[in-house]
Every structure is written in structure tokens, then in C-alpha cells.
Amino acid sequence: MMNLAADGVSGSLGSIGYGLAAIGPGIGIGIIFGNGVQAMARQPEAAGLVRQNMLLGFALAEALALIGVVMPFVYGT
Amino acid sequence: MTADVQTLASESGCHLFSGCGFPSPGLNVFEFKPIFSIGAFDFTKPMLLALISMLLVIGFFWSAFAKPKMVPRGAQNVGELGYLFVRDNISRETIGKKGDPYVPFLFSIFFFVWVMNVMAIIPFAQFPATSRIAFPASIVGIVWVTYLVLGIKNQGFVGYFKNMMFPPGLPKAIYFLLAPIELLQGLITRPFTMAVRLFANMFAGHMLIVTFSVGAWYLLGFHIGALYSATSFIVVVVLTAFELMIQALQAYIITLLAASYISTSLEAEH
Amino acid sequence: MDGAAWSSVGYLLSGMLIYGGIGWLIDRWTGHSALFLPIGLVVGIALALVLVFVRHGRSS
Numbered sequence: 001m002m003n004l005a006a007d008g009v010s011g012s013l014g015s016i017g018y019g020l021a022a023i024g025p026g027i028g029i030g031i032i033f034g035n036g037v038q039a040m041a042r043q044p045e046a047a048g049l050v051r052q053n054m055l056l057g058f059a060l061a062e063a064l065a066l067i068g069v070v071m072p073f074v075y076g077t
Numbered sequence: 078m079t080a081d082v083q084t085l086a087s088e089s090g091c092h093l094f095s096g097c098g099f100p101s102p103g104l105n106v107f108e109f110k111p112i113f114s115i116g117a118f119d120f121t122k123p124m125l126l127a128l129i130s131m132l133l134v135i136g137f138f139w140s141a142f143a144k145p146k147m148v149p150r151g152a153q154n155v156g157e158l159g160y161l162f163v164r165d166n167i168s169r170e171t172i173g174k175k176g177d178p179y180v181p182f183l184f185s186i187f188f189f190v191w192v193m194n195v196m197a198i199i200p201f202a203q204f205p206a207t208s209r210i211a212f213p214a215s216i217v218g219i220v221w222v223t224y225l226v227l228g229i230k231n232q233g234f235v236g237y238f239k240n241m242m243f244p245p246g247l248p249k250a251i252y253f254l255l256a257p258i259e260l261l262q263g264l265i266t267r268p269f270t271m272a273v274r275l276f277a278n279m280f281a282g283h284m285l286i287v288t289f290s291v292g293a294w295y296l297l298g299f300h301i302g303a304l305y306s307a308t309s310f311i312v313v314v315v316l317t318a319f320e321l322m323i324q325a326l327q328a329y330i331i332t333l334l335a336a337s338y339i340s341t342s343l344e345a346e347h
Numbered sequence: 348m349d350g351a352a353w354s355s356v357g358y359l360l361s362g363m364l365i366y367g368g369i370g371w372l373i374d375r376w377t378g379h380s381a382l383f384l385p386i387g388l389v390v391g392i393a394l395a396l397v398l399v400f401v402r403h404g405r406s407s
Contacts, residue, residue, distance in 0.1 A: 059355040059399045063392045261361035
């Protein structure tokens with residue numbers, strides 16, 4: 001980190017880090033909702049059950065994105 | 078492309094092959110010189126756009142519903158289409174039949190936010206008023222007061238906070254840990270995330286369009302630069318179409334959230 | 348039920364705010380730097396996930 005800054009990379013490194021950290025949850029949430037909608041379309045009678053489990057998976061993936069938000073504040077200078 | 082971008086890029090007269098750095102747009106895109114000021118109060122472009130949006134919404138629906146006819150014609154047709162969309166797809170889906178008294182409220186939020194968002198791609202306006210946090214925050218403030226008052230009126234002061242803080246079916250000891258989270262979620266984080274979602278989407282959308290517009294101007298040149306510039310401009314056009322979808326979607330989402338908060342106030346969550 | 352996905356984000360944020368805040372205060376008090384704050388954040392996320400499960404995850 002310090003070397004990068006010394007070599008002339010300026011600006012907010014935390015926001016670059018969050019950009020990288022958001023890739024994973026973004027892909028994960030996309031997969032969760034994509035497959036959830038597909039499952040609901042295939043079995044409309046199981047829609048309630050699918051939606052509940054979809055929400056749990058969404059919350060787990062979203063937690064990673066929120067951890068990414070606070071990490072620069074925790075381990076920042 | 079946009080008026081403020083042109084001043085941003087052309088004031089510096091900056092192109093790729095004239096050997097100057099990219100004038101990257103920052104937060105200065107969202108700052109405007111006041112049109113006029115009364116004392117310390119500055120009247121700026123976002124305020125003007127919000128006023129115009131308000132007048133547009135009021136004017137259109139006034140003309141649609143002032144003299145309603147049994148067989149709707151012209152503007153009344155469009156107005157009824159919009160009203161039925163909000164009632165059937167948002168209110169009845171989330172609240173049910175009981176939500177019908179709140180449809181005018183949701184209807185006003187939906188169309189006001191939507192018109193303010195669409196201002197982002199209308200020529201000469203080209204700024205979404207909702208990308209200044211004050212506008213979403215005050216809209217969400219109204220929703221916040223509404224669902225608190227409705228909840229306290231329908232479930233009683235103690236009952237409302239009891240339903241909010243203590244979900245049924247958990248061991249007693251764990252309530253001690255969970256109740257603060259519930260209270261914070263119901264009173265602060267819920268409206269906060271609602272306002273920030275609208276704000277951040279419109280902010281990022283405007284920023285994207287501005288960045289690629291400035292890029293198209295900056296890359297302009299006689300040689301291969303024309304190709305670069307054309308590519309950047311095509312991206313602007315694609316993003317504008319994409320923004321048109323996002324604007325409607327965000328207006329829909331904020332209305333849907335308002336409806337779902339009102340529905341949790343009307344009856345205890347199961 | 349449509350607002351459930353959005354409100355779960357609110358739960359996670361509130362859990363992190365409260366327990367991360369408590370961890371931060373303990374850090375200030377004991378003079379550590381970034382020891383109890385991450386612990387508090389993880390605890391807050393875990394409790395918020397419990398809450399999301401209780402509110403939305405049960406088969407009704």
C-alpha cells in the first residue's frame with residue numbers, strides 16, 4: 001500500500017479496495033437471484049419456500065459487501 | 078453532451094493530442110452556481126428542476142382528472158393508466174385492499190420521483206434532482222413520519238414498539254442482544270438505506286454519463302482520435318438508454334418500499 | 348414481503364453499527380487499535396443474520 005502511494009498513485013485507496021471487494025458479492029447475489037427466479041418459474045407452487053431461502057443467501061452474500069465497506073475504516077491509517 | 082460538461086471540458090480547451098491531462102469530472106459536476114440568492118439562501122439548478130418537476134406532475138394530472146368523464150379520453154386515459162399501475166402493481170400487491178386510502182400518497186411519490194429522475198436525460202435540464210441527497214432524504218422523511226404515525230395509531234405506542242423490537246418465537250435471553258438491532262433498523266437504518274439507494278443510483282448514473290461525455294470531448298481529434306471519440310459517444314447513448322430504465326426502476330422501488338413500510342405499520346409482521 | 352430483501356440490508360447495517368460501535372468503544376477504552384472493532388463487527392453480522400432468519404427465513 002505504502003509503495004503504491006509513493007510511486008504516484010494518488011486518491012482514495014479505500015474506494016479502490018471497495019471496488020474490488022464488491023465484485024464477489026455482486027456475482028454471488030446475481031447467481032442467487034438468477035437461480036431463485038428460475039426455480040420459481042419452474043415450480044411456482046414452491047415460490048414461497050424459494051423466496052425465503054433466496055433471502056437468506058442474499059443476506060449472507062450482502063454481509064460480505066458490507067464488510068468491504070467498513071474495512072477501510074477499521075484498518076485505515 | 079450536457080451543458081455543464083461542455084463548460085467543464087471546453088473552458089480548458091483540452092484534447093488528447095494537444096497534450097493535456099484528462100479533466101476528470103468529480104463532485105464539481107454536482108455543484109452549481111446559484112441562479113439568484115436571497116441573503117444566505119441560494120436558488121440553484123436542482124431546486125429549479127424539482128420545482129419544474131412538481132409543476133409538471135401537478136399540471137398533467139390536474140388536466141387529466143379535473144373534468145373526469147365516464148369514457149376517458151386523451152390525458153385522462155394516461156392518468157388512469159398511471160393510477161391503476163400504482164394501485165394494482167404496488168399498493169394491492171404489498172398492502173392489499175386496506176392500502177387503497179394510501180394510493181394517492183404512493184402515486185404522488187412515484188410520479189414526482191420519476192419525473193425528477195427523468196430530468197437527467199432531458200436536453201438542457203440534464204441533471205437528476207434526486208442525485209442531491211436532500212431531495213430523497215426529505216421524501217423519505219415524509220414516508221418515515223407517515224409509517225411511524227400509522228403504526229402508533231394502529232397498534233398503540235407500546236404495541237408498535239413491542240412488535241418492532243420483539244419478534245415472536247425466540248429464547249428470552251437472546252432478545253437482550255437483538256432488540257437494539259431491531260430498534261435501530263426500524264427507526265434509522267431503514268429510512269437511511271431507502272434514501273441512500275435512490276440517491277446513490279442517480280448519482281452514479283449521472284456520473285457515468287458525464288464521464289463518458291467528457292471522454293468523447295477529450296478524445297476528439299483528426300486522426301485515430303475520431304474513432305476513440307465515436308466509441309465513447311456510443312457508450313453515452315447506450316448508457317442513456319440504460320439510465321432511462323434505471324430511473325423508472327428506482328422510482329418503482331422507492332414507492333414499493335414506502336408501501337411495504339406502511340403495510341408493516343398497519344399490521345404486525347408475521 | 349417484497350421489502351424483505353431490502354430490509355435485510357438494514358438489519359445487517361444496524362447490527363454492524365451497534366456491535367461494531369461497542370467494539371470501537373472498548374478499543375478506545377483499553378487502548379487497542381482494531382482488535383475489538385472487527386470482533387464486534389463479526390458478532391453484529393452474526394446476530395443480524397439470526398434476525399433475518401427469524402423474520403423472513405422461517406417456513407410460514
